[in-house]
Amino acid sequence: MIFSSITFLFYFLPIMFFLYYIVPFKYKNIILLLSSLFFYAWGEPKYVLLLLFSVWINFVIGKQIPKHRFLLYISLFLNIGLLVLFKYSTMLFHVYQTFSHSTLSFPELALPLGISFYTFQIMSYMIDVYRGTCAPQKSFLHFATYVTLFPQLIAGPIVRYTDVREELISRTPEYEKGIYFFLIGLSQKVLLANNIGLIWKETLSYPFSSISTPTAWLSLLAYAFQIYFDFCGYSNMAIGLGHVLGFHFPVNFNKPYMSKSITEFWSRWHISLSSWFKEYVYIPLGGNRKGLLRQLINILIVWSLTGIWHGASFNFLLWGLYFAFLLVLEKLFLKEFLEKLPRIMQHLYALFTILTGWVLFAFDSTSDLISFYHRLFQTNISFDSHFLYLIRNNWLIFILCIIISSNLVENLIDRVVHFFHNKGGSRFMSNENTLIFSRNLLQAVKHILLLLCFLLSVAYIVDDSYNPFLYFRF
Amino acid sequence: MKKNYFFIFFSLFITCFFVAGIFAKDRSFSAYENRYLASYPSFSIAGCMDGSYMEAMDTYLNDQFVLRDSWIRLKANTEKELLGRKVIKDVYLADKDYLINRYTEANIDRALVAQNILYLNEFQEKYAAEVMLVPTAGEILTKYLPSPVDQLDIPSLLSDAHTTIPAFELLKEHDTEPVYYKTDHHWTLLGAYYLYQSFVPDAYPYAATDICTDFQGTISKKLGGSRIFDSMAQFQSPTGNHFQVTYDNTTVTDSLYAPAYLDTTDQYSYYLDGNHAITKIENLSLADTAPSILIVKDSFANTFATMLCENYKTVYLIDLRYYNQSLADFIATENIPEVLFLYNTMNFMQDKNLLKLLR
Numbered sequence: 001m002i003f004s005s006i007t008f009l010f011y012f013l014p015i016m017f018f019l020y021y022i023v024p025f026k027y028k029n030i031i032l033l034l035s036s037l038f039f040y041a042w043g044e045p046k047y048v049l050l051l052l053f054s055v056w057i058n059f060v061i062g063k064q065i066p067k068h069r070f071l072l073y074i075s076l077f078l079n080i081g082l083l084v085l086f087k088y089s090t091m092l093f094h095v096y097q098t099f100s101h102s103t104l105s106f107p108e109l110a111l112p113l114g115i116s117f118y119t120f121q122i123m124s125y126m127i128d129v130y131r132g133t134c135a136p137q138k139s140f141l142h143f144a145t146y147v148t149l150f151p152q153l154i155a156g157p158i159v160r161y162t163d164v165r166e167e168l169i170s171r172t173p174e175y176e177k178g179i180y181f182f183l184i185g186l187s188q189k190v191l192l193a194n195n196i197g198l199i200w201k202e203t204l205s206y207p208f209s210s211i212s213t214p215t216a217w218l219s220l221l222a223y224a225f226q227i228y229f230d231f232c233g234y235s236n237m238a239i240g241l242g243h244v245l246g247f248h249f250p251v252n253f254n255k256p257y258m259s260k261s262i263t264e265f266w267s268r269w270h271i272s273l274s275s276w277f278k279e280y281v282y283i284p285l286g287g288n289r290k291g292l293l294r295q296l297i298n299i300l301i302v303w304s305l306t307g308i309w310h311g312a313s314f315n316f317l318l319w320g321l322y323f324a325f326l327l328v329l330e331k332l333f334l335k336e337f338l339e340k341l342p343r344i345m346q347h348l349y350a351l352f353t354i355l356t357g358w359v360l361f362a363f364d365s366t367s368d369l370i371s372f373y374h375r376l377f378q379t380n381i382s383f384d385s386h387f388l389y390l391i392r393n394n395w396l397i398f399i400l401c402i403i404i405s406s407n408l409v410e411n412l413i414d415r416v417v418h419f420f421h422n423k424g425g426s427r428f429m430s431n432e433n434t435l436i437f438s439r440n441l442l443q444a445v446k447h448i449l450l451l452l453c454f455l456l457s458v459a460y461i462v463d464d465s466y467n468p469f470l471y472f473r474f
Numbered sequence: 475m476k477k478n479y480f481f482i483f484f485s486l487f488i489t490c491f492f493v494a495g496i497f498a499k500d501r502s503f504s505a506y507e508n509r510y511l512a513s514y515p516s517f518s519i520a521g522c523m524d525g526s527y528m529e530a531m532d533t534y535l536n537d538q539f540v541l542r543d544s545w546i547r548l549k550a551n552t553e554k555e556l557l558g559r560k561v562i563k564d565v566y567l568a569d570k571d572y573l574i575n576r577y578t579e580a581n582i583d584r585a586l587v588a589q590n591i592l593y594l595n596e597f598q599e600k601y602a603a604e605v606m607l608v609p610t611a612g613e614i615l616t617k618y619l620p621s622p623v624d625q626l627d628i629p630s631l632l633s634d635a636h637t638t639i640p641a642f643e644l645l646k647e648h649d650t651e652p653v654y655y656k657t658d659h660h661w662t663l664l665g666a667y668y669l670y671q672s673f674v675p676d677a678y679p680y681a682a683t684d685i686c687t688d689f690q691g692t693i694s695k696k697l698g699g700s701r702i703f704d705s706m707a708q709f710q711s712p713t714g715n716h717f718q719v720t721y722d723n724t725t726v727t728d729s730l731y732a733p734a735y736l737d738t739t740d741q742y743s744y745y746l747d748g749n750h751a752i753t754k755i756e757n758l759s760l761a762d763t764a765p766s767i768l769i770v771k772d773s774f775a776n777t778f779a780t781m782l783c784e785n786y787k788t789v790y791l792i793d794l795r796y797y798n799q800s801l802a803d804f805i806a807t808e809n810i811p812e813v814l815f816l817y818n819t820m821n822f823m824q825d826k827n828l829l830k831l832l833r
Contacts, residue, residue, distance in 0.1 A: 006532070006535045007531065007532050009488060010492050010535070011495075013488055043525070044525075045522055045523055045525050175478055175481035176478045176480050178481070179480045179481045183484070202578065205578065206579040385623065386624045389622045392622055394559075396557050397557065450480075455548070456549070459546070462542055462545035463545065463546045
């Protein structure tokens, strides 16, 4: 089931929440587990068994880890093994085929929804138990609830066991905050991501040889916004639903396109994934504590894994390596150099490298990749009718995307408020009151807009418009 | 006290629609969208296992969502008024309420286009056929299109095709008249008339009666309905309206029209009962010496043929999508002296059956 559907919003949610709130607390996790399994099975009826198997076997092994520490390796082998089998086996087999010229056939396994997310959650638990960071969970119900929790099951954020350990047993729902986040996420996904995604979709349908350079850049920008708002929107919906249930999931995106370097970008983009790799791969490998060379190698390893995590295809590996390369450069000298430049130059550098990186992310065919890069960097620049057409019909969406993915408007409003504050308030109110009043007014405007966005989102969902699910390869 | 108005609004909202959804009666047909809505899917274990039941359920819940038409209207108005879009779902919201399809590279495969042109040219030489490629509305009504226009340059794509009748130029001369529907991709009877007029030396003058005024065609459907309606017209037979129409060599009727379609979503099939592999129209008022003609065609010919049969004893229509015998044999057996190829430009570029032209 996806969040942006009538089934989820108007059937699953009311029924689930009704059941959840009428039962006494000790049964709440049962309701949560059952509804999560239902939620998963709606989109992935067969692999729900794989999910349950994963949960059960790791629960059993996890309990024994404090006594038999070698079991961690068995569990890691098992989890990574399942991930490789279901996600990477086809790709690995193709590699084998190319080198051995074998004509053997291999059954193509469909990728189980969310396997990369829940496997990583399980592994965080196993490693934390091994490290003694937390005690093994004794209740199968609690453990299964943690792994399958429907808000974050199929598209993250990757919640670590230690993040929610206590909340599995006792938690306080925050309804208002939760719904607020959920509606923000829903609007980001349905109104922004889906709409701007249409531009990218149309460009892909053209032969790349006919695309002008401005069109190529505009389309790439649209793709960057689509993937950000889609992913960030989904995370916000998950975080919001978590609050409503009483769970605190980690923040996953923090205005990544406002970064001034790639190092900063990775501390703002898909934070739960990068911090997972940092915690369980980068630091155990020695991090930055074993000399510069080792640190650079570690960066290379971590970002190769980050890349390939996003899909079983070489372009994702390339995408990871591209960032590894930039991160190494920044570590060595680039960061120092950049920091001497004006801030706007730093932003431009980051945006440029992030955008060109998305090309690697978008195409798994080498020829498409090369010809699209060729379009981006050809010297013949003409503002053709296609470009003007795209601008004419989408300028407002672009502006909204820019505003919402940055903090330009917040900064502006802050300045205005402070300006009036410093001026000494109006004739009718004292200083403090002006400040409070204007903040409340802004808050109210924001909230009304958000409710309107919710209604519009429903309209866009009902009219069955373009509503893709982008994480099917993750 | 903490205010929970977001939560209250949200929960009330989804609860109301949930409850209303349970009690609301299912609609089988949406007049606004001019299509049948999904009905309650039947449950099966197999459907659950492969997920098709859940997909059908998603579609069903979406189609039957309470106030569906209003939601769709809200979206359409948002796109138009708030976002100021002039093109929605590849449909131009053109001047004078015209809804016009926008075609782009995404709609064609250049290799197929080149192949089809080769087939057509060979066919044209083989039978010395007349060839008429009817433009899409977007090619003719350019002055109504919202700028900047960005669409396929269809005339240049088809410049190598051996067309014998300058349909583009002829329609362009009448681009201020209603030669296309506002809500459908077809040309109107009037549009077809101008080509009839140029095709037949002693063409009859235009005389038509409206047979319906609530026509909403394919483009309107694509947008999920609109408030724009077209009228459909029928040519007044100057020769006495004595016809015998045979569909697929089996069904025989005495009318060029199928009024039953006017009450369905497929009103355009009023003309010549929609699509058939082979249609034979005999004008009983004409002498046996009057000529006969074969039209290899798509649905654009259906209006055209209702006028052409006033001047021809027999008009054969063959639709290659459904016709699987040899065209050469047919022309030889029936001893047909004249062959016309009549296709819409876009249909021509997309058709995968044109190999059959040479059979």
